[in-house]
Amino acid sequence: MSFFRFVRDLLLQSACLTVLIGLFAADYTRVMAAEPTLGERIYLERCADCHGVHGEGVEGAYDEPLLDERSHIELTDVIVQTMPEGAPDECTGEDAEAVAKYLRDVLYPRQAAAVRMRTRVELSRLTVRQHQNTLADLIGSFRNRKDADKIWQQQLNAWRAPASADESAATEDAVKDDKEPTNGLRGTYFKSRVVGFRDRVFDRIDDKIDFDFGEGSPDPKLSAEEFAMAWDGSVLASESGEYEFVVDSMNGVRLFVNDLQNPIVDAVVQSGDQTEHRGTVHLLAGRSYSVRLEYYRSKRDKLARVALRWTPPNHVSEVIPHRALVPWKSPETFVVTTSFPPDDRSTGYERGNAISREWDDATTDAALETAAYVVDHLDELSGSKQADENREEKLKAFCEQFAERAFRRPLAKDVHQFYIENTFAKSEDAGQAVKLVVLMTLKSPRFLYHLPGSENGDDYDRAARLSYAIWDSLPDKELLKQAKEGRLGNPTQLHRQAIRMVEDPRAQVKLRGFLHAWLGLDTMHGLSKDRERYADFGPPLVSDLRTSLNLFLDQIVWEKDSDYRRLLLNNQQFFNRRMAEYYGVPEVKQDEFQRILFQPDYRAGALTHPYVMAGFAYSDSSSPIHRGVLVARSVLGRTLRAPPQAELPLPPDSKPDLTTRQRVALQTSSDDCMVCHRIINPLGFSFEHFDAVGQFRPVELERPIDASGIYLTSSGEKVTLETAVDLAEFLAESPSAHGAFTDQLFRYLAKQPIQAFPLEVREQLVSGFQKSSYHIRDLVADSAVAIAAAAPKTSPSDPSPSSEVSKP
Numbered sequence: 001m002s003f004f005r006f007v008r009d010l011l012l013q014s015a016c017l018t019v020l021i022g023l024f025a026a027d028y029t030r031v032m033a034a035e036p037t038l039g040e041r042i043y044l045e046r047c048a049d050c051h052g053v054h055g056e057g058v059e060g061a062y063d064e065p066l067l068d069e070r071s072h073i074e075l076t077d078v079i080v081q082t083m084p085e086g087a088p089d090e091c092t093g094e095d096a097e098a099v100a101k102y103l104r105d106v107l108y109p110r111q112a113a114a115v116r117m118r119t120r121v122e123l124s125r126l127t128v129r130q131h132q133n134t135l136a137d138l139i140g141s142f143r144n145r146k147d148a149d150k151i152w153q154q155q156l157n158a159w160r161a162p163a164s165a166d167e168s169a170a171t172e173d174a175v176k177d178d179k180e181p182t183n184g185l186r187g188t189y190f191k192s193r194v195v196g197f198r199d200r201v202f203d204r205i206d207d208k209i210d211f212d213f214g215e216g217s218p219d220p221k222l223s224a225e226e227f228a229m230a231w232d233g234s235v236l237a238s239e240s241g242e243y244e245f246v247v248d249s250m251n252g253v254r255l256f257v258n259d260l261q262n263p264i265v266d267a268v269v270q271s272g273d274q275t276e277h278r279g280t281v282h283l284l285a286g287r288s289y290s291v292r293l294e295y296y297r298s299k300r301d302k303l304a305r306v307a308l309r310w311t312p313p314n315h316v317s318e319v320i321p322h323r324a325l326v327p328w329k330s331p332e333t334f335v336v337t338t339s340f341p342p343d344d345r346s347t348g349y350e351r352g353n354a355i356s357r358e359w360d361d362a363t364t365d366a367a368l369e370t371a372a373y374v375v376d377h378l379d380e381l382s383g384s385k386q387a388d389e390n391r392e393e394k395l396k397a398f399c400e401q402f403a404e405r406a407f408r409r410p411l412a413k414d415v416h417q418f419y420i421e422n423t424f425a426k427s428e429d430a431g432q433a434v435k436l437v438v439l440m441t442l443k444s445p446r447f448l449y450h451l452p453g454s455e456n457g458d459d460y461d462r463a464a465r466l467s468y469a470i471w472d473s474l475p476d477k478e479l480l481k482q483a484k485e486g487r488l489g490n491p492t493q494l495h496r497q498a499i500r501m502v503e504d505p506r507a508q509v510k511l512r513g514f515l516h517a518w519l520g521l522d523t524m525h526g527l528s529k530d531r532e533r534y535a536d537f538g539p540p541l542v543s544d545l546r547t548s549l550n551l552f553l554d555q556i557v558w559e560k561d562s563d564y565r566r567l568l569l570n571n572q573q574f575f576n577r578r579m580a581e582y583y584g585v586p587e588v589k590q591d592e593f594q595r596i597l598f599q600p601d602y603r604a605g606a607l608t609h610p611y612v613m614a615g616f617a618y619s620d621s622s623s624p625i626h627r628g629v630l631v632a633r634s635v636l637g638r639t640l641r642a643p644p645q646a647e648l649p650l651p652p653d654s655k656p657d658l659t660t661r662q663r664v665a666l667q668t669s670s671d672d673c674m675v676c677h678r679i680i681n682p683l684g685f686s687f688e689h690f691d692a693v694g695q696f697r698p699v700e701l702e703r704p705i706d707a708s709g710i711y712l713t714s715s716g717e718k719v720t721l722e723t724a725v726d727l728a729e730f731l732a733e734s735p736s737a738h739g740a741f742t743d744q745l746f747r748y749l750a751k752q753p754i755q756a757f758p759l760e761v762r763e764q765l766v767s768g769f770q771k772s773s774y775h776i777r778d779l780v781a782d783s784a785v786a787i788a789a790a791a792p793k794t795s796p797s798d799p800s801p802s803s804e805v806s807k808p
Contacts, residue, residue: 008100012159014249015318019761026193026262030440034374036573037098037102038094038095038098038773039098039099039100039101039103040106042091042095042098042099042102043099043102043103046083046084046090046376047083047084047099048093049061050062050084051066052065052066055103061626064587066103067166068154068550070714071374073712073716074678074679074712074716074746075100075103075104075577076096076097077678078333078675079091079096079099079100079233080092080096081492081671081674081675082671082672083099083677086670097150098269104465106205109731110360115459115693120756121752121756121757122353122752123355123448123449123451124351124352124353124449124751124752125352125355125359125448125449126343126345126352126447126448126449126450127343127350127351127352127472128340128350128467129240129343129350130352130472131336131340131366131471132240132284132335132336132469133284133472133473133506134406134447134473134474135334135336135366135370136166136284136333136334136335136336136473137471137473137474137476138336138402138405138406138474139334139370139373139374139381140331140333140335141405141476141486142380142381142382142398142401142402143331143332143381143479144695150299153295157199164781168676175476181325182326182327183207183231183322183325183326184205184206184207184208184322184325184326184327185203185209185231185232185233185291185293185322185327186203186204186206186227186231186232186233186327186328187203187204187205187206187230187231187324188200188203188227188229188230188231188232189202189203189204189218189219189221189222189228190200190227190229190230191221191222191223191226191227192229193226193227193228193232193252193296193297193298194228195228195294199224199228201219201221202219202221205232205327206317207322208308208320208321208322208325208326209231209293209306209307209308209319209320210307210308210319211304211306211307212304212305213304213305214303214304214305215302215303215304216301216304216756217297217304223613224304225297225299225516226297226298226299227297228293228294228295228296228297228301229295229306230292230293230294230295231291231292231293231295231308232288232290232291232292232327232329233290233291233325233326233327233328233329234288234289234291234324234325234326234328234329234330235257235283235287235288235289235310236287236288236323236324236325236326237283237284237285237286237287237289237292237312237322238264238285238286238312238324238509238512238550239284239285239312239313239314240283240284240285240313241282241312241313241314242280242281242282242313243257243280243281243282243283243310243311243312243313244278244279244280244310244311244317245257245278245279245280245281245308245309245310246276246277246278246307246308246309246310246311246317247264247265247267247276247293247307247308247309247676248275248276248277248305248306248307248308248309249275249276249277249295249305249306249307250268250275250301250303250305250748251270251295251296251297251298251301251304251305251306252268252269252295252296252297252298253265253267253268253272253277253293253294253295253296253306254266254268254281254294255277255291255292255293255294255308256284256291256292256293257279257281257289257290257291258281258290258291258332258333258335259332260290260292260329260332262808263279264279264280264281265277265278265279268294268296271550275636277511277601281335282335284333284335284339285509286506286507286508286509286510287330287333287505287506288326288328288330288505288506289333290329290330290331290332291325293306295306298541303403304335306432307319308320313545313632314546314736315543315546315547316539316540318543321592322592333428334370334538336366336370336371336626338362338366338679339354339362340359340362340366340371341358341359341362341653345522347747347753348517348744348747349517349747349748349751350751351751352438352450352751358488363442363443363448364443366442367438367442367443368439370438370442371435371438371439371442372435372572374402374435374438375434375435376430376775378395378431378434381398382394382395382397382398382434383398384398389604392424392430394425395424395430395431395433395434396420397485398434399419399420399423399424399434399437399438400416400420401438402438402441403415403416403420403437403441405474405480406441406442406444406446406447406474407441407444407446407447407462408460408464408474408475409464409483410460410484411699418439419440419441420437422442423436426486428525438543444516450464450468456610459482459483459484459485459486459487459488459489460480460483462483462488462489462494462788462789463475463479463482463483463488463786463788464499465788466479466494466497466501466785466787467501467786468787468790469749469750469783470498470501470502470504470507470749470780470781470784471504471507471510471512472506472510472690473503473506475749478497478500479497482497488788491785491789494785494788494789495781495782495785497638498781498782498784498788499536499781500782501781501784502777502781502784507780508554508557508558509548510749511557511776511780512553512554512726512776513748514556514744514745514748515553515557515567515606515751516747518634518635518741518744518745519606519607519612519630519634519745520612520616520630520634521549521611521612521614521615524615527614527615528619529614529619529692530619530620530692531695533561533620533692534692534693536582537582538691539613540578541578541579541582542614542805544576544578544579545579545609545610545611545614545694546611547574548573548574548575548576548579548610548611548657549606549609549611549612550592551593551595552570552572552573552574552609553567553606553708555595556570556573557775557776558776558777560776561775562776562777563774563775563779564732564741564769564774564775564776564779565603565732565739565774566607567727567732567776568604568606568607568728568731569604569605569728569732570604570605571596571597571598571599571600571604571605572598573596573598573603573609574593574595574596575588575593575594575595575596575598576588576591576592576593576594577589577590577591578591579610582695583598583610583694585598585696588755599696599698601725602689602696602723602724602725603725604724604725604728604729605728607630607631607635607687607724607727607728607731608687608690608694608724608728609689609694610694610695611694612694613627613690613693613694614692614693616630617690617693617694618649619690619692620652620692621652621660621691621692622660622665622687622688622690622691622692623649623684624660624661624680624681624684624685624687624688625649625668625677625680625681625684626666626684626686627683627684627687628677628679628680628681628682628683628685629684630681631683631727631731632679632680632683633686634736634737634744635731635737635740635741636683636731636734636740637736637737637739637743637744638679638714638736640676640679640680641676643673643676649664649667650663650666650667650706655756657701658718659700659701659703659706660688660700660704661685661688664681664684664685665681668680668681678712679711679712680711681709682709682711682721683709683711683721683727685706685707685708685709685721686704686707686709686721686723686724686726686727687724687727688700688705688706689705689707689723689724690724705720707721707723707724708720708722711730711738713734714736721737738769738770738774739762739766740767741769742762742766742769742779742783743762744763744779745779746762746765746783746786746787747786749780749783749784750783750787755789757786757790757807758790761786761790764782764786765779765782765786768782769782
């Protein structure tokens with residue numbers, strides 16, 4: 001009977017399907033038979049040859065599909081002035097309006113849907129940043145972490161800029177009440193050159209190391225003839241790269257950074273007249289590194305002086321500031337020094353999509369470097385000793401944990417047999433087996449690629465997607481524990497983990513990196529200005545400007561409200577003495593940065609920060625075009641076509657009687673240029689009060705600055721702008737800007753296009769962003785949860801990850 005029931009049901013389903021197909025065909029025929037609109041007829045007659053019948057583009061004519069967010073008014077103007085190409089007068093008036101309506105109502109939505117359908121999550125490898133962070137955390141997971149929570153909280157506090165003057169005063173009061181400061185190094189002072197407990201006199205927290213005792217000593221308790229000092233603690237790296245450390249002293253010194261067994265400066269015995277002793281180490285951002293500086297004053301030394309300086313990436317040499325020092329040691333961090341080819345950044349964020357021989361060689365070199373480090377530190381990392389009777393079993397257990405953490409999931413039996421048991425069985429000794437396991441693990445696709453463990457993913461996949469979204473690194477023990485217990489399928493538990501992880505300094509570094517990309521800072525290579533006009537604008541000031549902007553960004557993001565709008569509106573900036581002297585802020589007299597109200601009538605937020613204004617300018621003049629493109633593309637998410645032909649800007653001396661605004665208006669006045677410059681120019685002109693170095697100027701060529709303009713939104717609304725403050729206020733409340741910020745943040749975290757995820761993901765994120773009063777950290781957590789939990793569309797051209805994972 002069951003067979004006949006099956007046949008009956010099948011026939012019924014077939015009949016229903018036939019009816020549905022008939023209805024669809026009738027509806028399709030009715031729609032297709034409908035009279036085409038005026039706009040459609042004109043488009044098919046005059047536009048389809050170049051743009052395609054459905055707006056899909058025509059190779060060799062106009063390759064890109066028709067996608068644009070311009071308003072109906074803007075589209076109509078573009079059509080009137082530029083279309084059809086070579087004969088713009090053929091489509092004007094009502095005809096142009098009809099074509100614009102057809103584009104916005106029919107073709108643009110159709111092409112947007114087609115692009116979304118074609119967009120898939122691409123199989124990707126670890127980016128260079130992810131590779132470095134993953135190796136550091138993989139090795140670090142085997143170190144003694146009993147004080148990790150305390151160190152983590154201390155790092156977090158040290159990284160945060162004071163939110164208000166009241167909080168700064170509270171910090172000073174805490175110091176007066178003998179509460180231990182959270183910044184600086186712990187100095188121990190000795191009455192002789194012997195650095196030992198018996199000769200210890202006292203210890204204290206020194207906020208920085210920059211002392212000149214002359215012929216005297218640090219304290220009356222110490223003899224001026226002979227004494228020693230040792231400072232211990234950690235340095236905080238805010239950017240990844242090479243750090244040069246310099247100890248400036250004519251006395252005996254020794255400096256350790258990260259590795260407390262091997263000094264990078266060893267000058268206990270002075271040689272000749274050398275007073276600067278240098279050492280270089282590679283550090284990863286968002287981490288603390290132990291530092292120890294030993295100083296020895298002998299009887300033969302006439303003077304006593306010592307300073308500890310560094311040169312971080314993108315900065316100049318400076319005494320290490322107290323904000324980068326904490327008085328507690330950190331576990332050693334493994335930092336791979338292998339050089340990798342740069343990742344593709346053509347889409348505005350790093351992508352692990354390029355596979356080359358150079359990349360493959362780099363992964364091999366990094367694996368060899370890591371394996372050598374593991375073998376050198378094997379006793380510490382494995383928790384075993386050479387004399388242990390069960391040494392081999394402990395090493396096997398270590399290797400199993402190493403592979404599990406590297407692969408971001410437990411090992412299946414066949415994988416365990418292949419990587420662990422077979423390797424140990426074939427190796428001459430256990431040490432060689434460990435080295436081979438590490439090499440095989442770090443060259444495996446399971447480590448190098450973001451491969452799901454199953455077709456639909458599981459809790460371990462969710463853990464990995466969450467950690468790489470927020471940290472650019474592998475899951476920690478807490479996240480793996482949650483995955484093992486099967487808790488990450490619960491959205492509440494997943495969100496709870498995201499909130500926890502966002503508070504980590506590694507998340508702060510990634511979020512700052514995003515804000516740099518959002519502000520276009522990654523495109524700024526070498527900030528130099530005309531030496532005749534701006535003689536004092538050099539590398540030291542540029543270094544200060546970058547630090548100032550970073551402090552501003554950190555302050556906004558890590559305030560309680562974490563309000564995106566304050567990135568655009570807050571007119572308090574961080575200044576030190578050098579910046580204050582250059583930009584005319586007389587109330588700042590100190591070398592340390594302090595927060596002040598800076599030109600509130602003319603400036604608002606990050607966009608008017610001198611570093612941003614100087615970066616988007618020429619060497620001797622402002623650049624409304626560069627500044628306008630920044631706002632249009634990055635902040636508002638507008639699509640701008642590449643210019644039809646590259647044109648050099650009109651130099652000031654070619655039109656000496658014209659202001660910068662007048663020269664730009666003249667150069668971009670053609671119909672072809674105005675297609676995009678209707679958007680760019682009014683935005684860029686808003687910043688004309690700021691010159692090539694970001695200084696405020698009321699006049700140019702003895703004429704009052706004209707920063708006014710009318711910006712037409714994508715919905716057709718006209719926005720009147722008079723100053724950069726007006727622009728900032730508009731951007732802070734613009735739904736387009738909110739959506740663009742959400743899109744770009746998601747893309748930066750996932751390293752995949754948001755179009756590859758379900759449509760409701762973006763809608764929910766934008767809505768949640770608005771409901772949270774534009775809370776940046778909450779948006780990071782919500783985006784990471786969406787990345788971890790959603791089922792993205794996988795590219796059909798990608799090799800099947802499941803078939804790859806099924807093999808050892």
